[in-house]
Amino acid sequence: MIRFLAKRIGQAVAILLGVTVVTFVLSFLMPADPVRMLAGRSATPETVESIRRELGLDQPLPVQYVKYITRLVQGDFGRSYRQKTEVSALILSRLPATLLLLLGAIFFELLIGMPAGIFSATRRGRPSDNWIMAFSFAGVSMPQFVIGLLLLYLFAHMLPIFPLGGYGTLNHLVLPALTLGISGGGWYSRMMRSAMVDVLRKDYVRTARAKGMTERRVILVHALRNAILPIIAMIGLDIGIFMAGAVVVESVFGWPGIGQLAWQAIQMVDIPIIMGVTLVAAIGIVLGNLLADLVMPFLDPRLQLE
Amino acid sequence: MGRWMTRWMVIILALIMTMPALAFATDAKQGGEMTVTFKDDVATLDPAIGYDWQNWSMIKSLYDGLMDYAPGTYNLRPGLAESYEVSPDGLAYTFRLREGVKFHNGRPMTAEDVKYSLERTVNPKTQSPGQGFYSSIKGFDAVTSGETTDLTGVIVVDPKTVRIELSNPDATFLHLVALNFSFVVAKEAVEEYGADFGKHPVGTGAYKLSAWNLGQNLIFERNKDYYRSGVPKLDKITFEIGQEPTVALLRLQRGEVDVLGDGVPPARYIKMKNDSQYADNFMEGPQLQTSYITMNVKMKPFDNVKVRQAVNMAVFKERICKIINNRAVPANQPLPPAMPGYAENYDGYSLDRGKAKALLAEAGYPDGFTTELYAINTDPNPRIAQAIQQDLSAIGIKVDLKTLAASTVIAAGGEPDQAPMLWSGGLAWLADFPDPSNFYGPILGCGGAVKGGWNWAWYCNEEIDAKAKKADAMSDPDLVDQRIDLWRDIFIEIMEDAPWVPVFNELRNTMRSDRIGGSEDFFVDPVFRPCNYRYVFARDAQ
Numbered sequence: 001m002i003r004f005l006a007k008r009i010g011q012a013v014a015i016l017l018g019v020t021v022v023t024f025v026l027s028f029l030m031p032a033d034p035v036r037m038l039a040g041r042s043a044t045p046e047t048v049e050s051i052r053r054e055l056g057l058d059q060p061l062p063v064q065y066v067k068y069i070t071r072l073v074q075g076d077f078g079r080s081y082r083q084k085t086e087v088s089a090l091i092l093s094r095l096p097a098t099l100l101l102l103l104g105a106i107f108f109e110l111l112i113g114m115p116a117g118i119f120s121a122t123r124r125g126r127p128s129d130n131w132i133m134a135f136s137f138a139g140v141s142m143p144q145f146v147i148g149l150l151l152l153y154l155f156a157h158m159l160p161i162f163p164l165g166g167y168g169t170l171n172h173l174v175l176p177a178l179t180l181g182i183s184g185g186g187w188y189s190r191m192m193r194s195a196m197v198d199v200l201r202k203d204y205v206r207t208a209r210a211k212g213m214t215e216r217r218v219i220l221v222h223a224l225r226n227a228i229l230p231i232i233a234m235i236g237l238d239i240g241i242f243m244a245g246a247v248v249v250e251s252v253f254g255w256p257g258i259g260q261l262a263w264q265a266i267q268m269v270d271i272p273i274i275m276g277v278t279l280v281a282a283i284g285i286v287l288g289n290l291l292a293d294l295v296m297p298f299l300d301p302r303l304q305l306e
Numbered sequence: 307m308g309r310w311m312t313r314w315m316v317i318i319l320a321l322i323m324t325m326p327a328l329a330f331a332t333d334a335k336q337g338g339e340m341t342v343t344f345k346d347d348v349a350t351l352d353p354a355i356g357y358d359w360q361n362w363s364m365i366k367s368l369y370d371g372l373m374d375y376a377p378g379t380y381n382l383r384p385g386l387a388e389s390y391e392v393s394p395d396g397l398a399y400t401f402r403l404r405e406g407v408k409f410h411n412g413r414p415m416t417a418e419d420v421k422y423s424l425e426r427t428v429n430p431k432t433q434s435p436g437q438g439f440y441s442s443i444k445g446f447d448a449v450t451s452g453e454t455t456d457l458t459g460v461i462v463v464d465p466k467t468v469r470i471e472l473s474n475p476d477a478t479f480l481h482l483v484a485l486n487f488s489f490v491v492a493k494e495a496v497e498e499y500g501a502d503f504g505k506h507p508v509g510t511g512a513y514k515l516s517a518w519n520l521g522q523n524l525i526f527e528r529n530k531d532y533y534r535s536g537v538p539k540l541d542k543i544t545f546e547i548g549q550e551p552t553v554a555l556l557r558l559q560r561g562e563v564d565v566l567g568d569g570v571p572p573a574r575y576i577k578m579k580n581d582s583q584y585a586d587n588f589m590e591g592p593q594l595q596t597s598y599i600t601m602n603v604k605m606k607p608f609d610n611v612k613v614r615q616a617v618n619m620a621v622f623k624e625r626i627c628k629i630i631n632n633r634a635v636p637a638n639q640p641l642p643p644a645m646p647g648y649a650e651n652y653d654g655y656s657l658d659r660g661k662a663k664a665l666l667a668e669a670g671y672p673d674g675f676t677t678e679l680y681a682i683n684t685d686p687n688p689r690i691a692q693a694i695q696q697d698l699s700a701i702g703i704k705v706d707l708k709t710l711a712a713s714t715v716i717a718a719g720g721e722p723d724q725a726p727m728l729w730s731g732g733l734a735w736l737a738d739f740p741d742p743s744n745f746y747g748p749i750l751g752c753g754g755a756v757k758g759g760w761n762w763a764w765y766c767n768e769e770i771d772a773k774a775k776k777a778d779a780m781s782d783p784d785l786v787d788q789r790i791d792l793w794r795d796i797f798i799e800i801m802e803d804a805p806w807v808p809v810f811n812e813l814r815n816t817m818r819s820d821r822i823g824g825s826e827d828f829f830v831d832p833v834f835r836p837c838n839y840r841y842v843f844a845r846d847a848q
Contacts, residue, residue: 031717031718032714033713033758036720040358040435050437084502094520260521261347268713
């Protein structure tokens with residue numbers, strides 16, 4: 001267990017280091033000059049150069065990178081070019097909102113995806129199965145901003161049940177989490193269905209049925225426990241997928257999370273924020289996968305930590 | 307006679323412009339509150355740093371400069387200075403400060419604070435984008451080079467008097483001390499918060515910041531000690547951040563918010579403008595803005611003036627305005643109509659494809675040529691770029707569109723040999739202050755025609771540059787008319803060289819709820835957007 005953890009953490013550090021290199025190089029490869037975005041229209045060339053010097057952007061890229069990493073390992077993410085505030089403070093103030101949204105989204109996608117998948121699998125080939133799979137396909141394919149705006153229009157404007165965007169109460173959370181949950185739920189129902197269909201063909205299911213167990217018990221206890229494994233692994237991966245979705249959904253709903261922060265930073269070429277958010281998202285993904293790997297052996301004793 | 311006519315017109319115009327201010331500025335009672343929505347986060351409330359339309363007006367409400375503008379107008383009036391004197395040679399401005407002005411922390415403001423604030427903006431460590439505006443102050447170079455932090459041209463005569471000495475006369479100087487970058491900050495707060503001062507602003511302004519929940523909202527409270535009595539009108543303003551304009555409009559219709567910071571979403575513009583139900587809510591007016599196409603005079607074939615003139619005759623501006631639902635009016639010169647120096651009698655290049663083709667033939671391109679047009683990729687700019695593409699194909703010019711992110715388009719324009727044509731929409735020039743010189747230097751002058759500059763046409767006419775210098779040195783108040791005349795000539799001469807196709811002047815709009823009152827001028831205020839936070843009032847407090 002400890003050896004496994006040490007190995008995985010070592011891998012994680014290497015991955016994160018790679019992420020910083022790639023993001024750093026990409027940010028500077030963008031054909032856009034952060035200083036010019038910062039200095040605006042009226043700044044004289046002298047002012048532009050002086051701001052460039054003050055920010056250390058006149059130095060060669062490798063030198064800048066080494067400086068960045070040196071500060072990063074001391075926990076210093078740097079300061080935003082435009083806001084001048086510490087990036088860590090900006091991210092920390094917004095992280096709770098994003099985490100809340102992720103939890104809400106996972107809740108809804110499981111709530112939608114698992115029952116739909118199980119139901120479909122037990123009625124394979126029948127019209128109800130086809131209908132559910134058609135809906136899940138629609139959920140997967142629809143862009144999140146369309147789902148989001150549609151939900152806002154229906155359940156906040158036409159039927160004012162939920163607030164029109166914003167942040168603060170659980171009521172505010174429902175629509176943005178549901179938006180992510182619908183597209184995620186589409187995937188889950190399809191995965192759940194195919195896993196379930198596989199498992200239902202297995203000998204032990206036949207045995208369970210032969211023993212005279214109720215169909216309900218066969219499915220919920222014997223089959224589900226085995227079919228759920230890929231779903232757990234999927235949740236780990238989902239954190240990464242949600243990070244991308246969060247950028248869109250947070251913008252539509254005015255949800256003050258790090259996705260919104262990243263989106264605005266990209267427009268203004270505010271590299272320290274872009275770096276910081278990317279790094280935090282990468283840490284989230286690495287942790288999510290690690291957690292999924294750690295949980296699996298408890299659910300399936302056949303799996304060993306290795 | 308013509309001169310008399312213009313002089314009278316200027317006086318009458320000035321009277322008309324000040325009238326709403328006189329009529330509405332004082333009568334509304336204080337009290338009540340409003341909520342303003344914005345999509346983007348507020349970057350900073352540091353007056354030396356903040357330079358976008360969102361924080362620009364917020365900063366104007368939290369701090370003051372020596373000079374100020376009468377609400378809803380372009381007219382300068384004394385701010386923190388109670389009076390001022392200009393030396394006959396135009397090289398020294400002496401400002402007498404108002405008595406009893408206090409910072410939000412309770413400390414009285416003095417001449418030392420004025421000096422400190424200007425020095426801070428000029429100091430390279432501050433990284434102020436507005437540094438260059440103050441280059442005419444004596445001692446500027448010594449501070450920007452880092453030799454000293456003492457700006458010798460700003461002299462504290464006594465605690466209530468400050469004299470600013472210039473190395474060359476600058477007719478725009480009074481505007482420069484009404485600009486945010488000169489606003490007076492409390493030194494102790496800057497030292498306490500360092501780089502985080504922008505999140506903990508302390509000024510002398512009409513409002514003070516009472517709360518800032520990052521990414522969610524900002525709350526401004528009325529400064530009860532504000533030096534202008536009866537101002538501001540509202541007790542409290544809440545800025546809600548992260549609101550999509552479409553959602554914000556729905557919320558306004560429902561009565562949840564009061565003013566749309568980002569204006570009416572384009573898709574709902576026609577409906578809101580024409581719906582009589584919203585006649586008192588929909589606010590629209592001109593702004594100091596021009597959208598234009600630049601032609602890089604250093605790149606073939608635009609190095610030939612005939613080609614540039616031909617393009618000017620081929621662009622169907624009325625149709626382009628129609629594409630954006632007439633949220634703009636066609637332009638024929640760089641200056642917008644509301645700017646002093648706008649040439650009323652100038653006709654510009656009218657649409658004439660036959661003549662355009664003839665000019666192209668004269669220039670040696672009877673069959674046209676192929677070129678590129680850069681534009682930003684957010685609506686409506688790609689649609690406008692397509693319209694330009696069609697217009698030019700009608701005279702044989704084949705245009706390849708490059709629709710890219712704003713930062714990339716700006717970078718391309720700043721290279722001498724990258725963007726032959728560039729559509730400025732979404733990036734276009736909005737005046738920093740209401741003076742024609744602000745429409746010249748960075749975007750049409752030789753100083754801006756440098757790598758990384760904003761003169762995307764790379765137009766540099768030494769003769770015109772000399773005239774511009776002459777105009778900006780005319781700081782004698784008696785020469786105001788002559789100076790404006792000179793600027794008018796300069797811009798018409800530029801149009802003969804045709805480095806730009808001026809396409810339209812955008813109108814700006816917003817919506818207010820039934821709760822909020824104030825002259826429509828306060829909602830299209832030239833220096834405040836979306837509205838003059840100091841003068842709009844709450845109807846329920848009346």
